[in-house]
Amino acid sequence: MRILARLLYLGVINLGRNRWAQFFTLSTVAFTAFMAGIFLLLLYNVQQAARSTQEDIQFQVYWDPAYPMEEIREQWKEISSWDIGSMETFTPEEALEDLAGSIAGDLDADSLAGDNPLPATALIEFSLQGQDTQDRALLMRSRLMELPGVQRVSYNPLQVDLARTWVRVSSGIFWPLIGLMLVITGLVVANTLKLNQMQRREEVEILALVGASSSYIQFPLLVSGALQGLVGGVLSLGLLRLLHLALEDVLYFPPLWLKIEFLPLSYILAIPGVLTLVGLLSSFLAVNNRLR
Amino acid sequence: MRILARLLYLGVINLGRNRWAQFFTLSTVAFTAFMAGIFLLLLYNVQQAARSTQEDIQFQVYWDPAYPMEEIREQWKEISSWDIGSMETFTPEEALEDLAGSIAGDLDADSLAGDNPLPATALIEFSLQGQDTQDRALLMRSRLMELPGVQRVSYNPLQVDLARTWVRVSSGIFWPLIGLMLVITGLVVANTLKLNQMQRREEVEILALVGASSSYIQFPLLVSGALQGLVGGVLSLGLLRLLHLALEDVLYFPPLWLKIEFLPLSYILAIPGVLTLVGLLSSFLAVNNRLR
Amino acid sequence: MIQVKHLSHSFGRYWALKNISFSLDKGDFLFLTGPSGAGKTTLMRVLHGSLAVQRGVASIAGFDLKNLPEKRLYLLRREVAIVFQDFKILPDQSVWDNVALPLQVRGMVSSQVHKRVRAVLRSLRLDSKSRYLCREISGGEQQRVAVARAVVINPKVLLADEPTGNLDRKLSLQLMEVFRQFHVHGTTVVLATHNEELIRSLPGAKILCLKDGSAVECSWGPEGEGA
Amino acid sequence: MIQVKHLSHSFGRYWALKNISFSLDKGDFLFLTGPSGAGKTTLMRVLHGSLAVQRGVASIAGFDLKNLPEKRLYLLRREVAIVFQDFKILPDQSVWDNVALPLQVRGMVSSQVHKRVRAVLRSLRLDSKSRYLCREISGGEQQRVAVARAVVINPKVLLADEPTGNLDRKLSLQLMEVFRQFHVHGTTVVLATHNEELIRSLPGAKILCLKDGSAVECSWGPEGEGA
Numbered sequence A, B: 001m002r003i004l005a006r007l008l009y010l011g012v013i014n015l016g017r018n019r020w021a022q023f024f025t026l027s028t029v030a031f032t033a034f035m036a037g038i039f040l041l042l043l044y045n046v047q048q049a050a051r052s053t054q055e056d057i058q059f060q061v062y063w064d065p066a067y068p069m070e071e072i073r074e075q076w077k078e079i080s081s082w083d084i085g086s087m088e089t090f091t092p093e094e095a096l097e098d099l100a101g102s103i104a105g106d107l108d109a110d111s112l113a114g115d116n117p118l119p120a121t122a123l124i125e126f127s128l129q130g131q132d133t134q135d136r137a138l139l140m141r142s143r144l145m146e147l148p149g150v151q152r153v154s155y156n157p158l159q160v161d162l163a164r165t166w167v168r169v170s171s172g173i174f175w176p177l178i179g180l181m182l183v184i185t186g187l188v189v190a191n192t193l194k195l196n197q198m199q200r201r202e203e204v205e206i207l208a209l210v211g212a213s214s215s216y217i218q219f220p221l222l223v224s225g226a227l228q229g230l231v232g233g234v235l236s237l238g239l240l241r242l243l244h245l246a247l248e249d250v251l252y253f254p255p256l257w258l259k260i261e262f263l264p265l266s267y268i269l270a271i272p273g274v275l276t277l278v279g280l281l282s283s284f285l286a287v288n289n290r291l292r
Numbered sequence C, D: 001m002i003q004v005k006h007l008s009h010s011f012g013r014y015w016a017l018k019n020i021s022f023s024l025d026k027g028d029f030l031f032l033t034g035p036s037g038a039g040k041t042t043l044m045r046v047l048h049g050s051l052a053v054q055r056g057v058a059s060i061a062g063f064d065l066k067n068l069p070e071k072r073l074y075l076l077r078r079e080v081a082i083v084f085q086d087f088k089i090l091p092d093q094s095v096w097d098n099v100a101l102p103l104q105v106r107g108m109v110s111s112q113v114h115k116r117v118r119a120v121l122r123s124l125r126l127d128s129k130s131r132y133l134c135r136e137i138s139g140g141e142q143q144r145v146a147v148a149r150a151v152v153i154n155p156k157v158l159l160a161d162e163p164t165g166n167l168d169r170k171l172s173l174q175l176m177e178v179f180r181q182f183h184v185h186g187t188t189v190v191l192a193t194h195n196e197e198l199i200r201s202l203p204g205a206k207i208l209c210l211k212d213g214s215a216v217e218c219s220w221g222p223e224g225e226g227a
C-alpha cells in the first residue's frame, strides 16, 4: 500500500522532471487530439445534418398565379397552425427577386415585375418521425391539394435521395474515417510518449541496477503515460470547445439555420479515455522493450 | 566548400543515428501531416462541389398529368439535344415509387398507381459559366415554358441559396480552418523534432567543447530537421494518395456522381514544402536555445 | 558466497574473460587488479547479472547466475551492491535522492531511510553536499555518492569497480577503511583497483590478477593469488 | 600563456574558487592538486571558457576570458584542449571518430586527419580499439580516448583533469611521458591530479595546491609552489 502510493506519487512527480520534454510531449498530444477532434466534430455534424434531412420531407406548394394573394396569405396562416415542422413562403415578387439574384446580381427584376410569370409558393417541412408517418404524409399531401387555388404540390425526390445516399455512404466513410483518425492519433501519441520516455532510459536502467522490481519501474512510467494522455485529451477538448464556440453560429442564418452542435457526451468522454489508454499502452510497450 | 559538403553529409548521416528516435519522429511527422492532408482533401472537395453547384442552375419542369406520356418522351429527347448540362427525368410512376420509397420502404405503391396524382417531371441542370448567362437562363426558361403540356417550370432557390451561402461561409471557415491545421501541424512537427533533438544535446555540447563554430554545429541539425520535414511530408502525401485511391469512387453513383478529386499540384507541393520549412525553423530554434 | 568456474566471456570475437575460476566465502575480501582492458569490469558485470554467463558457471549470494530468470534479477541486486567505474548516478537528482534510491526501491519506511542515508553520507564526508544535484558536485564527490549508494543497503556482497580513481590519498584510505569495516562485519567484498597502496593496506585479502582476460601471476605482488 | 589574477568563482552562495592568482609562460607545466572538492575542475572549466569569469581576471593563449564573446569562444577552444574528468566522449561513436572530431571541426583534409589520429592512437596504445564504439571499451581505454582527443590538435595549452584516475601505474607513467613531450615541445600543460607519484616524476614543474577553493602550502610536497 505504501509502495503503491509512492509509485503513484513518483508517476506524478516524474511529470515535473525535464519540464521542456514534458511540455513538448503534452502539447503534441493535445494538438494531435485537437486535430482529430475537429475532424470528429465535422463528421458528426454532417452525420447529424444528413440524419435530420432524411427524417424530414419537404412539400413545395404552388398556387395558381391568378388566385388572389390575400387569400393565399390567409392559407399560409392556416397552414402554419398545422402539425408541420416549418414553412417558408415566397410571394411571386419574392420568388422573382430570388430568381433574379440567383442568376445574376444585377438583373433588372422590375422589367419582369409587371408580367411576373411566377406563382406564390411555400416550402413546408414536415417531420417523418414517429409511428404513423406514411398516413400523415399522405394526409398532409391531400390537405394541401384541397386548399383552393393550390395548383400543385411537389416533393423533394432529389434531396431525399441525397440524404438516403449519405446514410448509405456514411457507413462506408464515416466510421472508417473515424477509425483511421483514431489509429493515427494513437500512433502519434504513442510515438511522442516513446520519444519522451527515451529520455528516461538512463533512469530506468539505474533503477534496475539498484534492485527495483520491474513493476516498481513500470508503474510510475505507466502512470505518467496515462496522465499525459489524460491531460492532453482534456486540453484538446478545451481547444475544441473554444473552436466550437467560435464557429457555432457561423452557419446560423437564413436559409440554413444550422447550429454546429458540440460532440455528445459519449464522444467527450471517449477522447480523454482513449488517449489515456493509448498513453498507458505506449508506456507499457516502451518500458517493456527497455527492460529486455 | 569541403566543409559545406561535409556538413551536408553530417546532416544526412545524423538521421542514421539513433534510428528508433528517428523512426518515431518521422512517423509522427508523417501521420500528423497525413491527418492535416485528409482535412485539406475534404475541405478542398467540399469547396469544389460548392463552386460547381454555384455555377449551375436547376430547372424543375412539370407536365400536365393529362398530357400523353409518349409526347412527353418525345420532348425529353428534344430537350436533351439542347445546350444543357444534364437532365434527369421522372415518369409519374417513377416519381410515385420514389415518393413511396422516401416515405417508407414498404408503402404499397400499387394502391396509388391507378389514381396517380403525380405529374411527369424533369430536372434540368444548366451551366451558368461564360458571358451571356443571364440571357441564356431566361431564354431556357421561356423555351421550356413554351413546350406543349408543360404546366410549370420551377427553379431551385434553396439550392442556389445554399451554394451562395457556402461560398459566403467558406471564406470565413475554409481558410481559417486550413490556417489552424497548418499551425497545429507546425506545432506538432516542431515539438516532435525538438524532442528528438533533445536526445542530441550531449553531442552538441561536446562539439562546442572541441572547438566547433556555431554554424558547424547548427548546419547539420538544420539539414536533418529539414530532411525530416521533407521526408515526413512526402510520406504523408503517399498515405493521402492511397486513401484517395480507396475513396475516390465511393460517392460515384447515382444520383451523386461525385468523384473525389485529389489535391491540386500547388497543394501537393505545399505540403512537403511547408513541413521542410517547419523542420528548418524548429531545428533552428532548438539549436539556438541549446547554444546559449 | 561467490563461486566462479571456468568463466569465459566474449564481445563478438573478442574474449574479454578467459577461463576464470575462483571462489570466495562469506566475509572474504578480494582485490581484482590488472592493466587497463584486462577484464575487471567485465567480471564485475557478470557477477552483478548485467552480462549473461556465456561459458562456465558462476553463482553469487546463493543465486545461480547461469539460470537466473530476468524477472528475479532484482532479488539478486538487493543482496549484491555495485560501485560502477563510471558511477551511474542520476545527474539530475540530489545526492540524498541518489543514495536513498536503493532503500526506497525496497519499500523501506522513510524514517529508516533517513537514518541510514544520513549515517552513510556522514561516513563518506558527503553530509554538506546532500542537497546538491549530482551534476553539480566534483568528480570525487560523485564517486563517493556511488559508493554510498552501494553500501547503504548493507549488502551481502559488495562489488566496487575502481572506487578511488578520483579520490586523493587520504580519502582513498578512509574509503578503504569503510570497506574493511563491511568486510569485518561479514560482507564479501570484491574491489577492482589499480592502486597498489590500497592493496597493500589490507594484507589478509585475496588478490586476483587479470591480463587480457586471463588470470595471471601477480607480477609485483608480495601476497598470494586468489584460488 | 595563462594569467590568472584574484580569480574567484561561486556556485550560488558556495565559493568554489577564492582569490586564485598564478601565471604560466609558454611551455610551462603546472600540477594542480588538492583534496576532493578543492576546486581543481572549477578552475579548469574557467580556463576553458565553460564557466564565466565572475571576479578577477583570467587570460589564456591570448584570449581575455572576461571579455570573450560567446561567438568567439570556439577560437579559444581550437588552441586550448581539455581532458575532462568525466571524459565527455561520445559513447555511440567509435574511438576513431571521437579522436578525429576536433580535426574535422577545423576542416582539416581527411588524409591529414587520418595520419594524425593514427599517430595519436598508437602513442596511447589504442590502435587495436579504434573501430570500437566508446561505450564498448573499458574505463581506462575511455580515459585515453579523452586524452587522445585533446592532444590530437597539438594545442597551445593542454588542460588535463585527473587523466590517470582509471589507469594502472605503467600506463600512467607512459601518459605522463606523452604530456612531458608536449611540454618539451612548447605546449603549456596544466594537469590536475591526486597522484603524488606523477607529480614527483616531473621535478621541474610548478605546483598549485588548492583546498576549499584557496591556494595553500602543499602539505607534503618537496617542490616549490606555483606563483
Ligand SMILES: Nc1ncnc2c1ncn2[C@@H]1O[C@H](COP(=O)(O)OP(=O)(O)OP(=O)(O)O)[C@@H](O)[C@H]1O
Residues within 6 Å of the ligand: C011, C012, C014, C016, C035, C036, C037, C038, C039, C040, C041, C042, C043, C085, D129, D132, D135, D136, D137, D138, D139, D140, D141, D166
Ligand atoms: N560491450 C563491449 N563490446 C566490445 N568489447 C568490449 C565491451 N566491453 C568491454 N569490451 C572490451 O573488453 C576488454 C575488457 O574490458 P573491461 O572493461 O572489463 O576492462 P577493465 O579491466 O575494466 O579495464 P579498465 O581498468 O580500463 O577499466 C576491453 O578491451 C574492452 O575493450
Ligand SMILES: Nc1ncnc2c1ncn2[C@@H]1O[C@H](COP(=O)(O)OP(=O)(O)OP(=O)(O)O)[C@@H](O)[C@H]1O
Residues within 6 Å of the ligand: C129, C132, C135, C136, C137, C138, C139, C140, C141, C166, D011, D012, D014, D016, D035, D036, D037, D038, D039, D040, D041, D042, D043, D085
Ligand atoms: N555546478 C555546481 N553547482 C554547485 N556547486 C558546484 C558546482 N560545481 C562544483 N561545485 C562545488 O564546488 C566545489 C569544487 O568542485 P570541483 O569540481 O572544482 O572540485 P575538484 O577539485 O575538481 O574535486 P575532485 O578532485 O573531487 O574532482 C565542490 O564542492 C562542488 O560541490
Ligand SMILES: [Mg+2]
Residues within 6 Å of the ligand: C040, C041, C042, C085, C161, D138, D139, D140
Ligand atoms: Mg574497468
Ligand SMILES: [Mg+2]
Residues within 6 Å of the ligand: C138, C139, C140, D040, D041, D042, D085, D161
Ligand atoms: Mg574534479
